[in-house]
Amino acid sequence: MKNWRKVAALVLALALVVSMAACGGDSGSSTPAPESKPASEPASTPESTPESKPASEPADDASEPADEPATDEMSTPRNETVYLGGMQYGKPVNNNPMSSNANYMVIAQGGCPRISTWETLYAFNMVDGKAYPLLADGDWTWNADNTVMTIKLKEAAHWSDGTPFTAKDVETTWAFHFKYQTSSGIDLETYVESVKAIDDHTVEITGKPVNGAVNMLKLQTVACNYYIMQAAYLEKVEAEKSAEFSGDDLANEMRNAEFFDAPVTGPYLPALYDSEQKCVWERDDNYWGQDASMWGKLPVPKYLVHNIYSGNDATATAFMNEEIDMNQQFMANVQTTWEDQDLPVTTFYDEPPYHIAVSIPTAWYNTTKEGLDQAAVRKAIAMAADYDQINASAMTKQSPTFTEVPRSLFNPTEGEQSLIADPEALKPLQFTGKDIEGAKKLLDEANIVDTDGDGIREYPAGNNLSFKAECPKGWTDWNSSLEIVAAAGKEIGISIETYFPEAAVWTDDMQTGNYEIAMNTVAGADISSPWLRAYQTMYGFGGSFPERVTFSYSRWYNERADELLSLIPAEADENKVKEYYQELNELYLTEVPSFGLMYRPAMFHIAYEGVWTGWPTEGDDTPPMCGIYGYGIKMLYEIELVEG
Numbered sequence: 001m002k003n004w005r006k007v008a009a010l011v012l013a014l015a016l017v018v019s020m021a022a023c024g025g026d027s028g029s030s031t032p033a034p035e036s037k038p039a040s041e042p043a044s045t046p047e048s049t050p051e052s053k054p055a056s057e058p059a060d061d062a063s064e065p066a067d068e069p070a071t072d073e074m075s076t077p078r079n080e081t082v083y084l085g086g087m088q089y090g091k092p093v094n095n096n097p098m099s100s101n102a103n104y105m106v107i108a109q110g111g112c113p114r115i116s117t118w119e120t121l122y123a124f125n126m127v128d129g130k131a132y133p134l135l136a137d138g139d140w141t142w143n144a145d146n147t148v149m150t151i152k153l154k155e156a157a158h159w160s161d162g163t164p165f166t167a168k169d170v171e172t173t174w175a176f177h178f179k180y181q182t183s184s185g186i187d188l189e190t191y192v193e194s195v196k197a198i199d200d201h202t203v204e205i206t207g208k209p210v211n212g213a214v215n216m217l218k219l220q221t222v223a224c225n226y227y228i229m230q231a232a233y234l235e236k237v238e239a240e241k242s243a244e245f246s247g248d249d250l251a252n253e254m255r256n257a258e259f260f261d262a263p264v265t266g267p268y269l270p271a272l273y274d275s276e277q278k279c280v281w282e283r284d285d286n287y288w289g290q291d292a293s294m295w296g297k298l299p300v301p302k303y304l305v306h307n308i309y310s311g312n313d314a315t316a317t318a319f320m321n322e323e324i325d326m327n328q329q330f331m332a333n334v335q336t337t338w339e340d341q342d343l344p345v346t347t348f349y350d351e352p353p354y355h356i357a358v359s360i361p362t363a364w365y366n367t368t369k370e371g372l373d374q375a376a377v378r379k380a381i382a383m384a385a386d387y388d389q390i391n392a393s394a395m396t397k398q399s400p401t402f403t404e405v406p407r408s409l410f411n412p413t414e415g416e417q418s419l420i421a422d423p424e425a426l427k428p429l430q431f432t433g434k435d436i437e438g439a440k441k442l443l444d445e446a447n448i449v450d451t452d453g454d455g456i457r458e459y460p461a462g463n464n465l466s467f468k469a470e471c472p473k474g475w476t477d478w479n480s481s482l483e484i485v486a487a488a489g490k491e492i493g494i495s496i497e498t499y500f501p502e503a504a505v506w507t508d509d510m511q512t513g514n515y516e517i518a519m520n521t522v523a524g525a526d527i528s529s530p531w532l533r534a535y536q537t538m539y540g541f542g543g544s545f546p547e548r549v550t551f552s553y554s555r556w557y558n559e560r561a562d563e564l565l566s567l568i569p570a571e572a573d574e575n576k577v578k579e580y581y582q583e584l585n586e587l588y589l590t591e592v593p594s595f596g597l598m599y600r601p602a603m604f605h606i607a608y609e610g611v612w613t614g615w616p617t618e619g620d621d622t623p624p625m626c627g628i629y630g631y632g633i634k635m636l637y638e639i640e641l642v643e644g
Contacts, residue, residue: 074272080302086329088306096259097227098182111526116628117266118227125631126525127623129415147214153201156291159263167197172231180251191218213570217528224527230263278307299636327606328626332396344609348624352397357599358411359524364594367556371465376446380439382595384488387433394477399599406430408585409534421578429589439492457493466495471519472503481597511548524602556593614639
């Protein structure tokens with residue numbers, strides 16, 4: 001199918017390009033999906049990865065006109081411009097890596113950072129789970145007791161102002177994060193003793209023992225997840241701000257300084273950022289990455305442009321109008337764009353699930369509530385839910401099923417699935433759903449039965465098993481998922497009522513434990529996964545939970561689980577790590593403190609091939625990460641114009 005679509009793209013290219021040129025080339029248009037509302041406030045230990053608000057379904061009226069294109073903004077030639085969608089909403093606030101609310105497409109640290117403007121030491125590939133040297137020169141190394149990570153830096157790297165990139169920049173970056181208590185600094189100061197420049201091109205990151213051992217995975221996040229800032233620029237801004245501010249006010253000023261004029265090491269520089277209509281980035285033709293030690297050339301497009309749309313529906317309309325080249329937005333039934341409308345559109349896979357899934361939207365049980373404190377009740381509901389229906393209705397089959405990728409704490413990527421030591425041993429525990437009879441039998445054997453004939457089982461005798469299941473109003477795919485869970489409960493004699501409050505209420509309910517069943521997602525994929533996901537799912541705070549939590553919402557405690565979660569990030573032996581994960585998965589699938597409802601892409605990869613072609617597809621070694629996420633930026637070096 002994909003080959004046919006590429007041929008179609010070539011056939012249609014001339015007409016499409018001429019048509020777009022007639023419209024002014026850089027016409028902006030419709031509306032984006034709020035890329036991601038955080039699923040919760042950032043966790044302080046360890047850092048949580050915000051999860052997207054599920055994209056709402058496309059408008060029923062596909063003929064809705066797109067927003068008017070900008071006419072008074074910076075114009076760029078169509079044959080030099082890649083238009084992006086689904087990543088920029090509203091006017092940017094700042095370009096500051098220390099900010100917790102930059103609202104700027106090129107500022108997205110943690111998990112899989114976007115590295116088109118700011119760069120990290122290593123570029124993470126969420127598909128294979130590996131870190132590829134970027135500003136770093138070669139792999140990191142550890143000392144004998146795995147407490148100090150040493151990183152060499154590329155001598156060819158330099159800042160956009162032409163000055164050399166050195167280890168002092170790395171040291172100063174973290175000194176400022178810690179000094180001014182940024183969200184990154186607050187998280188990592190628990191795990192990091194120091195970040196020091198040993199010479200101009202060598203950095204040492206020394207870990208701080210937690211529970212008696214250094215967390216090697218958190219040190220790796222320092223290398224992979226966070227942008228490096230220029231020491232000279234930081235010191236200049238600090239001197240300017242210090243003349244007027246001090247104490248907390250100075251810290252606030254530093255965390256929120258605009259930084260649009262800051263030197264960066266990445267290939268694209270901010271060109272238009274103060275507009276309500278669009279953002280433009282222009283390629284730095286002096287970018288250091290064209291050195292043979294890195295990419296060996298410049299990225300192909302001279303400009304990256306992201307129009308600012310009014311909502312999800314307008315973004316979808318813009319894409320259908322061929323005004324977005326790479327769209328990071330959920331589009332229900334995406335296959336209709338080529339099957340029914342004959343558009344030159346590609347996804348990573350030709351067939352369902354079309355995208356690579358890395359996160360696991362999950363139903364959480366509050367295990368402190370009567371009834372839900374019983375593993376039999378928790379597992380019975382999870383066994384009865386119809387996951388194929390959830391996949392079809394919520395995801396329009398744009399993610400793998402639990403039959404295709406059996407459930408565990410791991411996402412479907414190669415890097416995580418390879419950590420399962422004994423898949424056969426997990427099989428008896430891996431329910432695939434719609435097992436009504438099995439769920440009933442489990443409850444009967446636990447003597448959780450309906451004694452009064454009202455159709456609802458009781459536990460203890462006399463108290464009906466009756467729960468509310470919640471997620472935010474308007475999150476349509478999540479809403480439908482919980483309705484399916486509620487229907488499963490009815491079939492096995494458990495009353496589950498759906499409840500869809502405002503997002504702020506839902507967030508507060510989950511964090512304070514004022515809920516019974518709720519839907520949420522924790523970490524997707526980064527260099528510390530799947531440990532981080534497991535930690536945020538199963539860590540029991542030693543049995544003493546704080547009043548408010550930002551992960552481990554189930555408030556479930558198991559002493560051995562806590563022990564395993566401490567052992568994994570301190571273990572260098574991969575076979576031992578796999579053994580620990582095996583045991584952790586067995587605990588999770590037996591106790592069921594929560595259960596995944598679906599797999600979901602952290603990003604959607606939908607390419608229009610009327611102007612540019614060569615976007616990653618199955619079989620390529622370039623990950624489908626929308627061109628600016630982590631190692632996925634490699635695709636900007638490989639695409640080419642359809643018309644040659």
